[in-house]
Amino acid sequence: MSGKGGFELFQRRVDDLVASHPVVTSNPYTAWFEKGDLTREDVRQFAVQFSVFSNQFLVAQLKKMISADSLESMRESKEILANEIGVMYRSDRPQAGSAQLTDEEKDRMGDPDLVGTEGSVEGGTFHFRAGHFEWLLRFGEPLGLSFADMGKPKHGWPSTLYFCDELARIYGDGVGMVGMGASYAVEHWAAAGFWKQLIKGLSAFKRQQCPPLPLAFFTWHDRIEDNHAAHTSHELQEAFDRPDFNGDLYLKAAAEMLDGVKAFWWGLDGERLKRHAA
Template sequence: MTQVFIKAPSSLTISSRIEERLHRGELTQAQVDDFRDFLAEVEREFLQHRIITDNTYTRWFREGKATDDELRYFIKQFSVFSNQFLIAALLKEINSPTLQQSRASREILLNELGVIYRKSGQVIATPIAQTEEEKDREGDPELVSTEGTVDGGICRFRAAHFEWLLGVAEGLGLHYEDIGKRKHGSSTTLHFCDELIRLYGSEDPNIAEGASFAVENWAAAGFWQDLEDGLTEIKKTRHPQLHLAFFSWHNRVEGQHAGHTLLELEEVYFRPSFDQAKFMQGGREILDAIAVFWDGLNNDRETR
């Protein structure tokens, strides 16, 4: 299954794909009108959620004024979320209702673990001349790719996303044993991790679909840019040794992932088994959990 990346929509509207299905007679006008109303509800409830439109912590972080202690605390909490996400991603794959959705979930999970996306016909590990600065900003081409499929790709330990994050941590004096475990998480971080497992990895495909849609659109809404901006400023002014590829790479690809969730929603919405109420429940509850995570970081920052 090839990953064909699609730009994240700026708003949720009826796509040309739906219009074509209408013209071919696969959908009725009433079905399309109902879907349009549903997308409007999703935009109000998900894309206008206050943690997407007004994230106090990342708005502060992007200024690049975090102290070293604040940076280390952030990296430690983010590493717990990043590592625990693997459990949720595995459950999402296990509980996928169709083979196609199972493969899509495996694409995400295996890439997280270090299997590099490969374009069809691409020679694996073709050297590309880049400076070390370009590799850090854009990702080492021997370890990362934003296009293709993990099917036929190769696994490299250093391509695992957690190892990229470890590279950031080591620049701040943290080591492998200091990050990523549940014991390193605050109560608010662990709440978010547990809700990811419960909702994103839910056995109910409608709950999982809603949570997945909300998570990917949260990831595409700008918080990665805030984090990259703040860390870039810190690297420029205080810590030139920081490796930021983990943040810059995610910032580049998350919008494309959000585009895929709309494509997937267009497929599942018109199935008889689709439950709008459960979809909305999954999305609302995971966004509330995301808010607990960021609010926790902000409260810890203000009280430490």
């Protein structure tokens, strides 16, 4: 199975696998969350678990990068990793170092409201404040969460840690095919709409209970996911015609990874059901 027709057929198989997985078709937590009937404790717990995933994702993405089978593939991984830690895409404005920037603009450098979602990290500038984890810290602030409360394995529930372990295990498998399949599944799941559900629920919560809550971490990710998903699509396209391409391994890794994602959301759902029953 090679050539353009073979590639399209294979990509359709992977896309069907993602689109029909329960984490895309029937995530009970995001379905509940988007209704916006959230307590402060609901949002705090969500923020902490999400911060653990978001931070530990860096480990998985780094493992994938160093396990890449080709330079092209390594660069696709690096694009995502560098952007996560704070390298802005080249087309971002305003440009760093520009003499025309006001102090306030300099202070806002890296603010997700200003950070673009198009282009490449090649030639892009780094800002601590553009690191996605720092955006999450700012989200946690009005909820009473500080650096000490977020992002570490000790803050994660078993279901969250299981997801993080699965990410690191599968992304870092050492066989590029496996990392690629998993990454394709994660980025295409992320592009399938759960950010919009989170934004809907959080917007209602912000309006009713917490006006200073900054939602830019979420709105920015909603905008970026097509870009990240495209990187994994390019990577697949590039890998597909290589003689060592193994479609079965790729699909197996994608399915296993989505089961890991599912554990995370179902864990959040179980805890919120317990909390609301109490």
